[in-house]
Amino acid sequence: MEPNQPHWIDAVRANLQKHKREWPAIARDSGVPYHTVVKVASGRVTDPRVSTVQALHDYFARRTSEHPMPGDATSAN
Template identity: 45%
Template sequence: MPQEKMLDTVLRKLKETRGRWPEVSDGSGVPYQTLTKIASRVHPDPRVSTVQTLFDYFLGRAQKASSPDGCASPN
């Protein structure tokens, strides 16, 4: 099965977190306006560095949520 592209993952996660974008913006360091433009596809081809930052943010949140004590592992 093919792996989901990074941008597709970020778009899906932005859709899932709609209404909490100020929190995503604060946590990731990506400006709120940039988040809204990516999510609404105003920027159909955003910078790789921005997509990577959001991808890493969502990945970190997923890892934190799946750890037994709710905290990120000390890797």
């Protein structure tokens, strides 16, 4: 089953809220401008570009697979 965009947006927003203090690094490492990260996280952008959501989703997927954080869902595996 292929995930749909709203599911990805919800997951990305949840990760951004969880790692709020790291937004500058997330922006830098994902290639998404900082102000866009803030707007997506806050919900001010209700329909972000697919490429933006994909970049942020991929960032968190890489981060989780390379360095699981305490409290991340996959760190218990």
